[in-house]
Amino acid sequence: MHAKSERSVLISAPSPRRSTEPGIGADLAPVDCMKTEATIHSSRVMRIQLLFAALMWTAAAVMLGSRSVGWLGHLHFGTVLAGVAVVLGWFKQHYIMRRVAGEAVLRIRERGPDANVFGFFALKQWILVGVMMGGGIVLRMSGLIPASVLGTLYATVAIGLLLGSGRFWQALALGE
Numbered sequence: 001m002h003a004k005s006e007r008s009v010l011i012s013a014p015s016p017r018r019s020t021e022p023g024i025g026a027d028l029a030p031v032d033c034m035k036t037e038a039t040i041h042s043s044r045v046m047r048i049q050l051l052f053a054a055l056m057w058t059a060a061a062v063m064l065g066s067r068s069v070g071w072l073g074h075l076h077f078g079t080v081l082a083g084v085a086v087v088l089g090w091f092k093q094h095y096i097m098r099r100v101a102g103e104a105v106l107r108i109r110e111r112g113p114d115a116n117v118f119g120f121f122a123l124k125q126w127i128l129v130g131v132m133m134g135g136g137i138v139l140r141m142s143g144l145i146p147a148s149v150l151g152t153l154y155a156t157v158a159i160g161l162l163l164g165s166g167r168f169w170q171a172l173a174l175g176e
Helices: 002-012 037-072 078-110 123-142 147-174
Strands: none
16 A cells, blocks of 8 residues: 555656756657657657747847958957957847747647648847847948947847857757
């Protein structure tokens, strides 16, 4: 009788958690050896969406970072500004991008297999992407902002995006 009660405790115990942050480290579920075709398709769609999101953030970070190097590289104090951008970018990732990426991972997980593959971000996030791209273009073309400030700003956003993209890469690698 004692063994039976221990068994029921073990069965009803919650699964271990890998992380308490949104989007990463969901409860570990027991492995089901009999996956259905729909489950496999759903998993494939989810992985494609995670890959698209990770590639988008990584590509944007590389593009912005390369522009910032062009602006900061020729300045005598460009290295100092790049260092400032790295620190600011880490804070941006830690306080903003980590949460946004976690929410996007949750959104991808919760959507069904019939979801549009480009719907990995909510409409509100796509609008924000457009506004930020447009704002960056306006700032760059206006000539009102010195290259040192633009370079630092672009590098800050690039670092935040690159570090934040790790949430998507992590979810993709863990198969979540």
